[in-house]
Amino acid sequence: MSLSFEGRVAIVTGAGGGLGRAYALDLARRGAKVVVNDLGGARDGSGASLSAAQMVVDEITAMGGEAMANGASVTDMAAVEKMVANVKERWGRIDILINNAGILRDKTFVKMTLDEFRTVIDVHLMGSVNCTKAVWELMREQAYGRILMTTSSTGLYGNFGQANYGAAKLALVGLMKTLALEGAKYNVHVNTIAPLAATRMTEDLMPPAMLEKMGPETVVPASVFLVSEEAPTNVILNAGAGGIERAYVTLTRGVHLSPEELTAETVAARFAEISDRTGEVVPDNGGAQAQMALGGAR
Numbered sequence: 001m002s003l004s005f006e007g008r009v010a011i012v013t014g015a016g017g018g019l020g021r022a023y024a025l026d027l028a029r030r031g032a033k034v035v036v037n038d039l040g041g042a043r044d045g046s047g048a049s050l051s052a053a054q055m056v057v058d059e060i061t062a063m064g065g066e067a068m069a070n071g072a073s074v075t076d077m078a079a080v081e082k083m084v085a086n087v088k089e090r091w092g093r094i095d096i097l098i099n100n101a102g103i104l105r106d107k108t109f110v111k112m113t114l115d116e117f118r119t120v121i122d123v124h125l126m127g128s129v130n131c132t133k134a135v136w137e138l139m140r141e142q143a144y145g146r147i148l149m150t151t152s153s154t155g156l157y158g159n160f161g162q163a164n165y166g167a168a169k170l171a172l173v174g175l176m177k178t179l180a181l182e183g184a185k186y187n188v189h190v191n192t193i194a195p196l197a198a199t200r201m202t203e204d205l206m207p208p209a210m211l212e213k214m215g216p217e218t219v220v221p222a223s224v225f226l227v228s229e230e231a232p233t234n235v236i237l238n239a240g241a242g243g244i245e246r247a248y249v250t251l252t253r254g255v256h257l258s259p260e261e262l263t264a265e266t267v268a269a270r271f272a273e274i275s276d277r278t279g280e281v282v283p284d285n286g287g288a289q290a291q292m293a294l295g296g297a298r
Contacts, residue, residue: 006031014101016052074127124168196240
């Protein structure tokens with residue numbers, strides 16, 4: 001089976017280099033018209049230039065594809081809305097949104113200022129919210145949409161010195177889970193990728209020998225699948241260096257306590273039993289978790 005994107009229109013944020021560029025090029029090779037969005041700033045978000053985005057557009061047009069460059073900051077809702085309006089005017093629809101733009105401002109929490117925390121939240125979380133909000137109604141109206149959020153191992157599992165980044169990245173998983181439910185009947189699928197890739201964002205975070213195995217091209221197959229017509233919804237895939245795994249938010253069977261037993265001391269005494277992962281489940285939604293608790297209480 002060959003995944004074709006003929007007739008599809010995709011917006012990829014942070015596409016001037018690294019993963020975003022790799023996504024844009026692969027989608028274009030498969031027939032998509034691509035909006036290459038990139039502020040063109042430094043890794044910490046400072047500065048702006050359209051040159052990186054335009055270079056990717058030039059690559060796409062050189063291979064016979066169609067693309068347009070856009071320098072909107074994902075944190076600027078007015079600029080994002082203008083980008084979406086321009087794309088709709090030029091190509092009539094928007095089928096795919098890959099929320100890939102990001103910055104890093106790593107410090108231990110004790111040294112991190114609240115401004116450094118908020119700035120990372122604004123780009124990763126609110127930037128994805130802004131772009132998704134701008135295309136959401138259009139995708140519902142056309143009864144087709146594929147949206148990809150970008151989480152991280154930091155968000156899923158934690159990493160030292162990245163409290164701001166981790167908070168933003170796990171928040172995107174929660175956003176995905178709710179939007180997947182709300183978009184289902186409109187054929188709008190929402191998924192999340194946790195990439196492990198050698199990019200400007202990770203160049204000084206991992207040993208060179210490891211980075212050599214983690215080119216952006218090792219993440220592209222999983223991400224492209226998650227925005228294809230055949231894509232599932234409400235899925236988290238980890239990808240990089242040839243490995244592709246699925247991540248879940250699971251729930252243990254736990255214990256159910258009578259009113260008389262319901263004390264902190266009982267929780268302490270039975271904590272190992274509560275933590276036992278035998279027979280753990282993945283609830284379909286928050287209500288399913290509540291039903292488990294209520295069912296056990298009867």
